[in-house]
Amino acid sequence: APMERTFIAIKPDGVQRGVMSEIITRFERKGFKLVGIKIMIPSKDFAGKHYHDLKERPFYKGLCNFLSSGPVIAMVWEGEGVIRYGRKLIGATDPQKSEPGTIRGDLAVSVGRNIIHGSDGPETAKDEIALWFKPEELVTYTSNAEKWIYE
Ligand code: DAT
Ligand code: MG
Numbered sequence: 001a002p003m004e005r006t007f008i009a010i011k012p013d014g015v016q017r018g019v020m021s022e023i024i025t026r027f028e029r030k031g032f033k034l035v036g037i038k039i040m041i042p043s044k045d046f047a048g049k050h051y052h053d054l055k056e057r058p059f060y061k062g063l064c065n066f067l068s069s070g071p072v073i074a075m076v077w078e079g080e081g082v083i084r085y086g087r088k089l090i091g092a093t094d095p096q097k098s099e100p101g102t103i104r105g106d107l108a109v110s111v112g113r114n115i116i117h118g119s120d121g122p123e124t125a126k127d128e129i130a131l132w133f134k135p136e137e138l139v140t141y142t143s144n145a146e147k148w149i150y151e
Helices: 012-016 018-031 046-049 060-067 082-090 103-107 124-130
Strands: 005-010 033-040 070-079 116-118
Touching: 005 018, 005 082, 005 124, 012 018, 012 060, 012 070, 018 070, 018 082, 018 103, 046 060, 046 082, 046 124, 070 082, 070 124, 082 103, 082 116
Parallel strands: none
Antiparallel strands: 005 070, 005 116, 033 070
């Protein structure tokens, strides 16, 4: 898989529950590289933009209100296959259906409080990174471990 970037956010429930380091650790241990990170409280309008694909869903308003209810850790992670594999690390949308071993499977119980967001494909990754980060907020660097992670 080619080198790619994905947008990952720890939602207000994940921040409040004190699992941000646990989540970062899982991406880091896998071998993915953190290239952007910040903490912010998104406005409702901003949350609406982030979730615009779900505008017609009955839970849209509640979802946007929730995302803007407290601090969010916004991140960009880089690596081969990170978009698809990031979703694997996160687990199914409904934590009742997420496998044990996944972030939602291990750390969450209900769909409206599933603690983390991850881009679902190359297009959304591109759009979400552009929405949350200015280009100069993302860093390009070589990790010392890279030669031990990639052939
Ligand atoms: P994901 O976050 O796994 O990409 P999604 O994009 O379909 O899932 O939905 C975005 C978020 O909306 C999801 O993380 C939690 C919330 N959500 C999804 N389906 C829901 C439902 N049936 N009831 C309440 N909230 C829901
Ligand atoms: Mg989604």
